[in-house]
Amino acid sequence: MEEIKKQLQERFPAVESRDSVDWPAFNVPEERLLEVCRYLRDDLDYAMLVDVTAVDWSDVIPRFSVIYHLFSVSRSAYLRLAVNCADAGAPSMVSVCSIWPAANWHEREVYDMFGIQFKNHPDMRRILMWDDYPYFPLRKEFPLAGIETELPPEDTEVREATDAHVIAAPMMGGPFHATPGEPMSRAEPRAADQSWTEKNPKPLD
């Protein structure tokens, strides 16, 4: 593992090692990310991209880091790369889809949850939430109770073709929400306990 670190840092002096409990981890500047990834895949045999995610550091600058986990089949070892997003207001990152097609969905999820745009991504859309959803739920300022939003609009295309109304199912339901129609903060006991501080007031409402 020390060897990997030496090789990588010899080739890319800008790559710093990062604190980690388990696997070797590195901080990579965004402009070198594609080169580093290609080198890791082709020369150091980290052929698999197992995960892409992000962390919102809240009031720290830079605010967002994108985290990549690579796996080497021959070494049976993982490696972590962390890249900071320069701009906290409209964060963006280069896409690694050209190196690993696996990144496609992972990066869409990061965009969906954190609002980090990936440059040169072939299909930069939301993946878990619907397309018109206005928030980025895994950002730290987003409340656990959620924010009441408009549900996806009726699918007019289907209605014109078949005369059947296709509307979104109501979001309330499940064990915590005995009375549908109430805001989630009243129905979900944990959400009700959320303490909104002066620094972090509940949006809307």
Next chain:
Amino acid sequence: MTKAVKEISLGDVGARAADYDEELLGDKVSLSMGPSHPATHGVLRLQLELDGDIVTKCMPVIGYLHRGDEKIAENMTYNQFVPYTDRLDYLAPLANNVAYAIAVERLANLKIPPRCEAIRVICCELARISSHLLGLGVYAMDTGALTVFMYTFTQREKLYSLFEELTGARFTTSYTRIGGVARDVPEGWLGRVNQFVNSLLPVVDEIDTLLTRNKIFLERTEGIAAISREDAIAYGLTGPNLRASGVDVDLRKDTPYSGYEQYDFEVPIGTHGDCYDRYLVRMEELRQSTRIVRQAIDKMPEGPFYAEDAKKIFAPRKDKILTSMEELIQNFMIVTEGPQMPAGEVYFEAENPKGALGFFIVSKGGGVPYRLKIRAPSFCSLCILDKIAPGHLMSDIPVILGSLDFVMGECDR
């Protein structure tokens, strides 16, 4: 002007069809399959584009079961999140519990007693058997072999009774705690597990005779949706789907956890990476899992089933809480503030039935994770669909979905 007449040899049907391709095939039809469709195994929606009977485009739409597990995890203590892991791959909740517990223990650098590790191995392998039995049953059903489903479900029912005895719940087990398991195995339980795996093997053989050389099953699965070794790696497939493509990766062997290095078992590898190979790999994994369970029962060590030295992390035993002041305070602190974890970043993947389930935890210290990311194997298995489905018949789609063996609870989180 004379029209050129094509010479078509009557004997070669394939060439004839190819020549007439342009004329025979009509307008493209778009078809939305799911999210409530029996063949999609959950709330998966496929946006298909069909040219006659041939799929030309396949776009999976996911997120119908998105519950925000990662957001929830940031707002509760490490132990409180255990029940949420049940609801990831809800066909193998025990394996999820174990994977999550080990990830947190790696963060705290906890040493787990051997008895607890052996119990966890049995849990993981029983979960694998349970998940593969269901996976194979519905897969066979998708290809038209209804009988197999009944065989596998009979066995799963027995397994669920064993789970109930061990954990108190049949489905959502929540069995592990950070630093151990919730309770020791009940009296005589290991013997009953042994009986179960003994009775399972003849059933696996029977399924084998029903499917492996079944002409209909072969024709439905052989050569369908073959994934090359390179593609499997590039798309980040894991678990049986990756091994069916000929990649020798099994995290139980490669990065052993929970004492897997002590057990003797083989890792089945496919050659073609088609639907049939994925079936074969899962069948063999069933047998290998029974081997591991037997060895774990034989070698079951004595001793505590939780890390006793982990005072700030593991809640003390109930009888001690009720009789001793120190333990009462300890329990109070753990329940109210959560187990005290050091700061750091940790990533752990376990070889789950569906593939590698990973947890990436960012801790700033204290009882609540700052960020917890769940790397779901089903999510990665589905992202290859738009590559492998085009070119196949519409009727192959359920077979391809069945062979990938995904579960939406985990995919959408």
